Amino acid sequence: MKRFLQLLQENLSEDRLSHSLGVARTAFYLAKKHLPAKKEKAFLAGIAHDIAREWPAERMIAFLKDKGYDITPEDKLNTVVLHAPAGAYFIRDMLRIYDEEIFNAVSRHTLGAVGMTDLDMIIFLADLIEPGRNFAQRQNLLIVSFQDLKRGMLLALENTLEYLTKKNKTVDSRTTLVLNYFREEVAKKDSI
Ligand SMILES: Nc1ncnc2c1ncn2[C@@H]1O[C@H](COP(=O)(O)OP(=O)(O)O)[C@@H](O)[C@H]1O
Numbered sequence: 001m002k003r004f005l006q007l008l009q010e011n012l013s014e015d016r017l018s019h020s021l022g023v024a025r026t027a028f029y030l031a032k033k034h035l036p037a038k039k040e041k042a043f044l045a046g047i048a049h050d051i052a053r054e055w056p057a058e059r060m061i062a063f064l065k066d067k068g069y070d071i072t073p074e075d076k077l078n079t080v081v082l083h084a085p086a087g088a089y090f091i092r093d094m095l096r097i098y099d100e101e102i103f104n105a106v107s108r109h110t111l112g113a114v115g116m117t118d119l120d121m122i123i124f125l126a127d128l129i130e131p132g133r134n135f136a137q138r139q140n141l142l143i144v145s146f147q148d149l150k151r152g153m154l155l156a157l158e159n160t161l162e163y164l165t166k167k168n169k170t171v172d173s174r175t176t177l178v179l180n181y182f183r184e185e186v187a188k189k190d191s192i
Contacts, residue, residue, distance in 0.1 A: 003095075004095055007051070007094060007095060008020070008047070008051065011051050011052070011054065011055075011090075012053070012054065013054060016053060018132060019130065019132050020046065020048070020049065022130030022133075023046040023049060023050075023126045023127050024042075024043045024046035024047035025043070025130070026046070026126035026130040027042035027046035027126035028043040029146075030042065030122045030125060031043075031119075031122055033146055034118055034149055035118045035122060038101075038118075038119055041099070041101065041102060042122050042123065042126075044097070045106055046123055046126055046127075048091050048095065048106065049084075049105070049106045049109050049127065050083065051090050052082075052083040052086035052087040052090055053087070055083065055086065057079035057082070060079060060082040060086045061076070061082065063086055063089065064082060064085060064086055064089065067089045069085055069089070074172065074173060077170065078170040081172055085107045088102075088103045088106040088107035089103075091103065091106055101117065102119075104119075104120055105120045105122070105124075106123065108120045108123075108124065109124050111172055111174050112124055112153065112157060112182075113178060114177060114178060114181040115181070118149060121149040121150070122149065124153065124156065125141070125149065125156060128156055128159075129142040135159075137159050140155070141155055141156055141159065148189075150182060150185045150186055150189065151189075153182045154179075154185075154186050157175065157178060157179045158179070160175075
């Protein structure tokens with residue numbers, strides 16, 4: 001436990017640590033609603049999810065190469081997305097938390113993925129709606145996420161896509177695939 005806290009403090013600035021605590025608490029409450037058996041796991045994944053967020057690009061790349069992770073040319077152009085898989089490996093191998101569900105949730109928290117689990121969606125959404133976040137759609141996203149995780153994901157991905165496009169930022173090519181997956185999942189629910 002002491003080592004866990006020490007590694008968190010060593011890797012995260014005060015502001016990022018405060019964000020991570022917000023994500024952990026929000027993930028706990030989202031799990032209380034959607035995945036009660038795993039609320040402690042959601043808290044743990046939430047507090048550690050951004051552990052590699054402040055690493056320089058070279059460190060993320062070297063660390064992931066060492067783990068045998070396949071870094072694509074696209075990843076090299078937008079290295080920020082690598083903090084998610086880098087964090088997942090760090091939590092597993094340095095914090096020694098050998099839990100595949102936490103590994104996946106952390107790994108998927110920036111881009112999402114097709115077939116995300118409830119825990120994956122909880123961490124993704126908690127990251128966006130924790131109390132420290134401040135954007136126009138936050139309140140609405142919070143309400144929708146507590147009602148329905150997949151609808152929350154669809155709204156979150158649409159918001160992110162709009163935000164990145166407006167800011168002329170790179171949109172990862174995997175985003176369309178994930179967005180289409182959630183569009184279909186929500187359409188299925190609507191047709192019932
Ligand atoms: N779909 C995407 N395509 C490309 N870059 C993205 C995408 N989603 C997020 N990002 C980038 O990753 C950064 C970190 O996002 P995120 O992981 O959600 O936040 P956090 O820093 O809390 O982990 C964003 O500021 C954005 O620049």
